[in-house]
Amino acid sequence: MSEYNDATLAIRAGVRQTQEQENSEAIFTTSSFAYASAAEAAAKFSGDADGNVYSRFTNPTVEMFEKRLAALEKGEAAIATASGMAALMTLGYSLLKAGDKIVCSRNIFGSTIKFFNTYMAKYGVEVAFVDATDYEAWEAEIDSKTRLCYFETPSNPLYEVVDVPRVAQLAHAQGALLCVDTVLATPALQNPLTQGADIVMQSATKFIDGQGRCLGGALIASQEIVNEFVAFMRSAGPTMSPFNAWVLLNGLETLSLRMKAHSENAQILAEYLEQHPKVVKVNYGGLPSHKYHELASKQQKGFGGVLSFELAGGQESAWSFIDNTKLMSITGNLGDTKTLVTHPATTTHGRLSDEEKVKAGIKPGLVRLSVGLEDIQDIIKDVEHALESI
Numbered sequence: 001m002s003e004y005n006d007a008t009l010a011i012r013a014g015v016r017q018t019q020e021q022e023n024s025e026a027i028f029t030t031s032s033f034a035y036a037s038a039a040e041a042a043a044k045f046s047g048d049a050d051g052n053v054y055s056r057f058t059n060p061t062v063e064m065f066e067k068r069l070a071a072l073e074k075g076e077a078a079i080a081t082a083s084g085m086a087a088l089m090t091l092g093y094s095l096l097k098a099g100d101k102i103v104c105s106r107n108i109f110g111s112t113i114k115f116f117n118t119y120m121a122k123y124g125v126e127v128a129f130v131d132a133t134d135y136e137a138w139e140a141e142i143d144s145k146t147r148l149c150y151f152e153t154p155s156n157p158l159y160e161v162v163d164v165p166r167v168a169q170l171a172h173a174q175g176a177l178l179c180v181d182t183v184l185a186t187p188a189l190q191n192p193l194t195q196g197a198d199i200v201m202q203s204a205t206k207f208i209d210g211q212g213r214c215l216g217g218a219l220i221a222s223q224e225i226v227n228e229f230v231a232f233m234r235s236a237g238p239t240m241s242p243f244n245a246w247v248l249l250n251g252l253e254t255l256s257l258r259m260k261a262h263s264e265n266a267q268i269l270a271e272y273l274e275q276h277p278k279v280v281k282v283n284y285g286g287l288p289s290h291k292y293h294e295l296a297s298k299q300q301k302g303f304g305g306v307l308s309f310e311l312a313g314g315q316e317s318a319w320s321f322i323d324n325t326k327l328m329s330i331t332g333n334l335g336d337t338k339t340l341v342t343h344p345a346t347t348t349h350g351r352l353s354d355e356e357k358v359k360a361g362i363k364p365g366l367v368r369l370s371v372g373l374e375d376i377q378d379i380i381k382d383v384e385h386a387l388e389s390i
């Protein structure tokens with residue numbers, strides 16, 4: 001389907017129609033598949049014949065989601081996983097062994113730091129953290145033992161933007177692979193695989209679903225790398241359920257329309273916040289004043305729906321703001337049609353030590369908003385009222 005453009009791929013790629021001739025994609029809620037003969041079963045299990053074996057690693061609905069996502073990310077193949085963290089686990093356990101080194105941005109999702117620091121380190125993998133946008137630090141840490149480089153762009157919640165081709169070049173010079181988490185941008189706004197990355201990691205839980213209904217994750221890469229992930233999936237089983245794959249497959253159809261609308265609302269809100277006297281700083285790539293505006297404009301097709309801002313008065317102000325909102329939901333999630341408000345220092349980043357928080361720039365007065373698709377005037381009214389109440 002590579003002759004088609006993204007809007008078409010989002011709706012048509014990966015479709016696998018059955019003999020029932022359904023027009024909407026089917027959900028295959030089956031754990032196993034039944035064969036005409038013992039010989040056919042043997043051929044499918046050994047891989048001599050193509051076909052479904054067992055839904056831990058082959059399911060037609062999950063495969064439709066994988067094919068469609070790979071088409072949108074401009075990758076050869078994809079593997080779907082039970083959650084974003086299951087994708088990270090699949091990445092780590094498939095590609096790394098004792099003695100290998102990961103060089104990782106420290107400005108990343110809290111659970112990602114924990115997984116690398118606790119579980120990868122436990123099996124003898126060395127982990128070095130660098131400042132995401134300090135390219136000299138990347139260069140200094142990436143050595144011949146380095147097998148994987150990893151960062152998020154744009155980062156959550158501070159909207160730091162990392163130059164993908166630049167880190168890719170540093171990684172490749174030492175024979176390392178680069179994996180980029182673009183959960184905030186989604187394939188609708190950025191394709192790191194066309195910018196030098198080897199692997200993209202997605203939490204489909206966020207904007208790909210877009211309505212906060214279910215968890216999912218994925219890794220997108222060359223067929224050769226994805227084959228390693230499939231081998232791990234077959235043995236370890238952090239599998240996406242067919243129902244979730246069906247929800248997420250439908251989510252992909254409207255992803256680019258939703259990302260456009262999220263970006264428009266977030267831009268208006270960021271501009272509103274920036275001129276408000278109680279707001280110290282707004283972190284959003286769409287603001288010309290933002291440190292990474294130029295790089296984000298070059299690498300991305302839009303700025304997305306997540307922003308954060310800093311209030312004077314620390315945690316007390318931040319909590320007072322949050323508790324005085326009426327419309328938005330207080331939750332740790334992001335990427336929903338509903339506007340969501342989060343206090344990173346005590347929730348998503350709450351497991352970091354105080355020292356780790358300082359290093360990651362997670363200040364007590366920081367509030368994150370995942371700007372939804374409600375009427376922007378209603379969102380602004382909610383923010384205005386909550387700011388006045390501090």
Ligand SMILES: *Cc1c(COP(=O)(O)O)cnc(C)c1O
Nearest residue numbers: 083084085109156183203205216
């Ligand atoms: C949510 C998130 C993850 C983890 O995904 P889950 O689906 O919640 O397991 C990883 N990275 C980023 C940037 C996220 O926002």
